[in-house]
Amino acid sequence: MPSYAMLIDAAKCTGCGACRVACQMQWQLPPERFYNRLEFREKGQYPKVKQEIFPVQCMHCDNPPCQEVCPTHATYKTADGIVHVNPKKCIGCKMCMMACPYDVRQTNEKGIVEKCRFCDDYIAKGEQPPCVTTCMNTVRVFGDLDDPNSELRRLLDEKQVFTLLPxxxxKPRIFYVSK
Amino acid sequence: MNYRTALGLFASLIAFGLIGTLFLLFKGHHIMGTSQQFPWGLLISTYVFFVVSSTGLCLVSSIGHVFGIEPFHAVAKRSVVLAIITLMAGFLVMGIETPQPLHMLYMMVTPNWTSAIFWMGSLYGVYLVFLFGEFWYMIMRENHAKARLFALLAFFSAIAAHSNLGAVFGFLHARPYWEGPYMPIYFILSALLSGSAILILLFYLHEGKDSSSPVVPAIAKLLTLFLSITIFFTIWKVLTGLYGHVPGKADAYRALLTGPYALNFWLLEVTVGMVIPLAVLLRKKTRKAAFTAAALSILGIFFMRYDLVMVGQVVPLDVIDQMPLPVTLLKYTPTWVEWAVVSLGIGFTGLCYLLAEKRFDLNSPASGPHKTSASTSSHADVVS
Structure with missing residues (x-):
């Protein structure tokens, strides 16, 4: 069983937003709904000012608070590391949206909660998620944590990484390359 | 106000509520004022208001019915009826607020034992069953022993369910305004406050201002106590919230004290809901003073619930804590549809209670070993 995770090298991000649009196209989302977003931050003081960009999406945490609070087990985590939402069980109480510290869950037009699912159907066919493939600078690297030959594993072993809100x-499964 | 006018008033509130509910069901939940970043709104705080009222009625009436303290015997019947109705009103509002209520079936099929909502929902279900048991044996069968047993079960299930409602907020480590053990404790205290205020209102309207019944003066003493404790709790909650300028937490308290919720807090919650009622109760020991204090408290309590739910969400979550953004508070304004559902809940409560007054004998105190000498003879204008 693979153990999926993602590494984000935010220093390479240009802020073009193609990852967001690719995801919206993949899941046929209206413009106001999205499963990933870019957070912009300014650093330093004039004239030495720098903008930093952080791509943010569901962290597929190993200790997901959204799963703990869901009354019906609509939110669940599979052995491959992906956190899913079963729309047939979701009552729309939005408790998971309140519990998630990353603010990455949204409701659809039926009031059911949705979020990034690492494009599970897609990766089952050996493809990569569109947010990964569409990026011109290879900001995201997606792969199997347990595969010693995967690029993800190699990069994680080589680089200094951090997670958001540790x-x-x-225990997020999305890692960021330290600058 | 006579019975028919009161019925008409509550029926009108229901009619307005049904129009709003139909709009909500046909147009979708996006017509509420909530948003992706501000997911809980007026209907959640109204649900809290109703279930807090139900729990409070159960707890306060238990003082007489379960623990045998004299003047409180007289309140048992009306308390249990109104506790059932307010709980159903809470369920009604929550049912409308929840986009997929039928999926709640999965709370039984695949329950999540770590979810506070699961425990809250299940325990409130159990509490409702015990309330019905208490109602059945006390009012329909006049069997005090069994009624007392069910009252005792309702008492414990009310505390369990209600503290779990507090845990729904207290378990949220992502939301520093609510996080911690304060919420379950505060919810029990606040239920006692609500229960006392509602019972004073009810018995003043029922017995009239000139009655010599000891019920209202006895509950007024409780209301004085619970108001004092609530003020004490509020002072320490605010001080600990501000102390140390903890990001997210102190920002929320500033929104409450000096920001967009300041008017709600200082005027409605503190002045109308706590300070004036306490001053009135301490200054005058009359039934009318108790009624005024109770009515003001209930109004204040409604906004206490509102502020509790909204202020917890007003500060946006900052995901990049290494480089925090300046705080821009999130905005939420309830739409008319949400107010309509609140009106439905109030109308439902009032109408059902008036019908229950006509249909059942709620005048005689609950029979039992400590039969009260409390007079409940004079009929209120509202039910005459």
Whole structure:
């Protein structure tokens, strides 16, 4: 069984937003709904100012608070590391949206909660998620944590990485390359 | 106000509520004022208001019915009826707020034992069954022993269910305004406050201002106590919230104290809901003073619930904590549809209660070993 994760090298991100649009096309989302987003931050003081960009999406945490609070087990985590939402069980209480510290869950037109699912149908066929393939600078690297030959594993072993909000104890599966 | 006018008023509230509900069902939940970043709105706080009222009625009436303290015997019947109705009103509002209520079936099929919502929902279901048991044996069968047993079960299930409602908020580590053990404790205290205020209102309207019944003065003493404790709790909650300027938490308190919720907090929650009622109760010991204090408290309590739910969401989650953004508070304004559903809940409560007053004998105190000498003879204008 693979163990999926993602590495994001935010320093390479140009902020073009193609990842967001590719995801919206993949899941046929209206413009106001999205499963990934870019967070822009300014660093330093004039004249030495720099903009940093952080692509953010569901972190597929190993200790997901969204799963813990869901009353019907609509949110669940599979052995491959992906956190899913079963729309047939979701009551739309939005408790998971309140519990997620990353603000990556949204409701659809039926009030059912949705989010990034690492394009599970797609990767089952050996493809990569569109947010990965569409990026011109290879900001995202997706792969199997347990595969010693995967590029993801190699990069994680080589580079210094960090996760977002580590003090929340969620153990995210999305890693960021330290600058 | 006579019975027919009151019926008409509550029926009108229901009619307005049904129009709003139909709009919501046909147009979709996006017509509410909530958003992806501000997911819980007026209907959640109204649900809390109703179920807090139900729990409070159960807990306060238990003082007489379960623990045998004299003047409180007289409130048992009306309390259990109104506790059932307010709980159903809460369920009604929550049912409308929830986009997929039929999926709640999966709470039984695939329950999640770690979910506070699962426990809250299940325990409120159990609580409702016990309330019905208490109602059946106390009012329909006049069997005090069994009624007392069910009242005791309802008492414990109410505390369990209601503290779990507090845990729905307290378990949210992503939301520093709510996180922690304060919420389950505060919810129980606030239920006692609501229960006392509602019972004073109810018995003042029922017995009239000139009655010599000891019920209203006895509950007024409780209301004084619970108001004082609530003020004490509020002071410490605010001080600990501001202390240390913890990001996210202190920002939310600033929104409450000096930001967009300041008017709600200082005027409605503190002045109308706590300070004036307490001053009135301490200054005058009359039934009318108790009624005024109770009515103001209930109004304040409604906004307490509103502020509790909204202020917890007003600060956007900052995901990149290494480089935090300046705080821009999120906005939420309820739409008329949400107010309509609130009106439906209030109308439902009022109408059902008036019908219950006509249909059942709620005047005689609950029979039992400590039969009260409380007079409940004078009929209220509202039910005459």
């Amino acid at each position: 003090h929340k104890g969620t």
